[in-house]
Amino acid sequence: MKFSLRQIASILHAEIEGDPNLEIHTFASIEEGFPGAITFLGNEKYTPFIYQTRASAVIVDKDFLPNGKIQATLLKVDDPYTAVALLLEQVNKLKVSQKVGIEEPSQIHSSVRMGQNVFIGSFAYLDKDIVIGDEVKIYPNVYIGEGSEIGDNTIIFPNVTIYHGTKIGNNCIIHAGSCIGSDGFGFAPQEDGSFKKIPQTGTVVLEDGVELGANTCIDRATFGQTIIRQGAKLDNLVQLAHNVEIGKNTVIAAQTGIAGSTKLGANCMVGGQVGIVGHLEIADRSMIDAQSGVNKSIKESGKAFRGSPIQPHRQQLKSELLFRKLEEMYNKIRDLEDQIQNLGS
Amino acid sequence: MKFSLRQIASILHAEIEGDPNLEIHTFASIEEGFPGAITFLGNEKYTPFIYQTRASAVIVDKDFLPNGKIQATLLKVDDPYTAVALLLEQVNKLKVSQKVGIEEPSQIHSSVRMGQNVFIGSFAYLDKDIVIGDEVKIYPNVYIGEGSEIGDNTIIFPNVTIYHGTKIGNNCIIHAGSCIGSDGFGFAPQEDGSFKKIPQTGTVVLEDGVELGANTCIDRATFGQTIIRQGAKLDNLVQLAHNVEIGKNTVIAAQTGIAGSTKLGANCMVGGQVGIVGHLEIADRSMIDAQSGVNKSIKESGKAFRGSPIQPHRQQLKSELLFRKLEEMYNKIRDLEDQIQNLGS
């Protein structure tokens, strides 16, 4: 990669403050910047580094007001994160080969309906009655069960397992090792203490623009559907049980688990390692901090929660603060008891 | 699928209350029922829906007493969950193709002993001295290491890795992406701060009727065996360390982790995201709530625990309640101090 800052500014519709002729070879983080690198300021925690960075250029918010001398050329944009995303897209296109075609050996049932410009890697297995859209990329060692559908432009990375009857929309990304459509965890207890498996006959639906991280697990519904709605993003090692529903544009960080039949609304933000018990409804735009345990439905939208079990965010922070003062509280109670003892005598 | 309610009642040994001639095409949840669908009432939380459901039929406990008008035909059975399991089994048989035979290319060592009516998918790899029972299904992209044994009727879904020397019983189900027999996490600290690997030379044994969820990990023993006893069920993304033992019919929900050499008794119920430290013994029929941290052995059987670290269930609920009242308690202590100050003066 080799761009002038003028070229980059043109791609990003950015205003240049400084030398537009500098050449950029690579990206760097703001604290590790060096000549020839472009970086960005997206998180105000990193603002002090802008006065020290040796990067040639920094992408900043158009409202950024420096309170010191900055060596780097500034590129002022409406939204630094989106600008970086745009720029990295250009870079990525140069970096990774774009594959098309069907590699051998692969196992593709004669009934599979294949779109245009598809890539199917070696050792991929496509069972019968599958429909594959245009520009789909299916990497090596992927398994797709019968009757599944994969929409246009979707990318499925290696070693993913997609069980039968799964529907995946357009523009989805499924990272390596994820499992979609495995059986929900349902067993009927028997009198002798053993369990009889409840067959899981439903399916999984991923709407358009969904991204799943690596080694994430989405169970099929007992009957009906487990659904992830449009634009939702799930990180690595996330667990969705049978009949869960994830709302549009909801984002779930790594290692979170959601138990059966719980429905999350749209635009929720769920931190990592959160647990949500089954059969709940979580309102739109709920924010759940990492490691929280959600044990009841959230009815009002746009609220923040924290703790296990959850409390409203601010209240939980107070409880946590006083948890750290429990010894002080305990000692005060003892002192009070002594004082009252003395007063009474 | 298309059954009359009379046919279904006959399969389930159910008593019909209502029209036995209705035709059933599909399953639905009770809150989403529609004409032509059959549903069930298994969790009393859903009882209100039985008076509203548009489903044609509802499977209910034979002791269910309605306290309102129900449109749907009722099928009364001893145990609704088991009835649903039976019915879904029939449905599943119609839905998924039953494969038999060995697909090519697959890699099967000449020394493998293969039972009757086995399915081996493409890109499966069976190393030497493996024994495969009758009616076993091994899906594509599965790896099985040398000397392993797979019992009759066991199903191994795609992308599973079974390391050498693993013994899996009859009627087991291993979901996609699970790893059985990876090295236990054992290292001897050295004087220079580095770690020397302790080779893990033991094995893993799964007795009959065990089910493992997707992307679950079972480490091999350092020496001896990691054992999952008959009928135990593990959900997705569960971690069992070396030399763990899981008792008969014990059920473990998703993302739970159990450290080395801990032994769980029979018929335990372990929630999701639980952590259990190493070298403990957990009595039969223990119940551990989700997200708990178990840091000591449980000696009395049939008790319920919760919290991190665990307390008896009821006591933990009280602590949790008062945790949410810590600010109130703190303020009361301050008030008391003020009052005593005033009394003393």
Place this chain on the structure above:
Amino acid sequence: MKFSLRQIASILHAEIEGDPNLEIHTFASIEEGFPGAITFLGNEKYTPFIYQTRASAVIVDKDFLPNGKIQATLLKVDDPYTAVALLLEQVNKLKVSQKVGIEEPSQIHSSVRMGQNVFIGSFAYLDKDIVIGDEVKIYPNVYIGEGSEIGDNTIIFPNVTIYHGTKIGNNCIIHAGSCIGSDGFGFAPQEDGSFKKIPQTGTVVLEDGVELGANTCIDRATFGQTIIRQGAKLDNLVQLAHNVEIGKNTVIAAQTGIAGSTKLGANCMVGGQVGIVGHLEIADRSMIDAQSGVNKSIKESGKAFRGSPIQPHRQQLKSELLFRKLEEMYNKIRDLEDQIQNLGS
């Protein structure tokens, strides 16, 4: 396996106390020992078993002083754990076949540079411009993306996915199902509530001697590198987000997750199911108990922490103790209020 104790003592540089002519056939744990087995005493919790074990021999610390009669022959060594590691290495060499060569069908791009004595299993996929060192073992169904490098003696177990541009050092072990180099979880929020993917253009570097457990996920950097330094050991189902750095010889137990850009120092010990938020720095030799939540940087090295959010270890234990006494504290406050009420009247 069949060794005399004299042979074993010679391998371990051990001092024999008892009969050196006993024959050893196998390993066993100290509580399950039997004649013909050798065991060891590494954890003082197990000391009582040394007086009961039926094992023929026990490896003990040279400073071990028995306070009762021991039947078994003792092998006294500097460090029992390291001695066991050495001995198990001998055993393992006899147990598992050592494979060399390239199995077919596998997919190896013509540009791959292959070292000496390499094993490549069937259905492995090596994309272009990959460099494979000497004595490397790549098991079946592994995928390695273009431009990756694998150092000498490294072992990659089945169903592992290594994305493009990953660098793995010498003497590493990657257990089955792990994913290295999947996209970091980065999205730029848009005004309509949707998210724009921030392409992840960086890489992952594993230095020499790193071990990753099964189904562990290491995300590639947004730009720059996600790094695991020399000798670090990660257990199963661990999650490292983009741009994380793990210091030399740091050990991380199963199901722990570390958010973006956090840097752990050298020789840290991190328990299972720990969560560490992003953009932190954790000092060398920090010790973090299982299930902790780390929400701030740790500046002083060698300290122990516990809890979510963390406190210094000892202080957290006090808080936990008093958490279990909250009901008692609450009742005392109420009593004090009553007594003051009475005093005042």
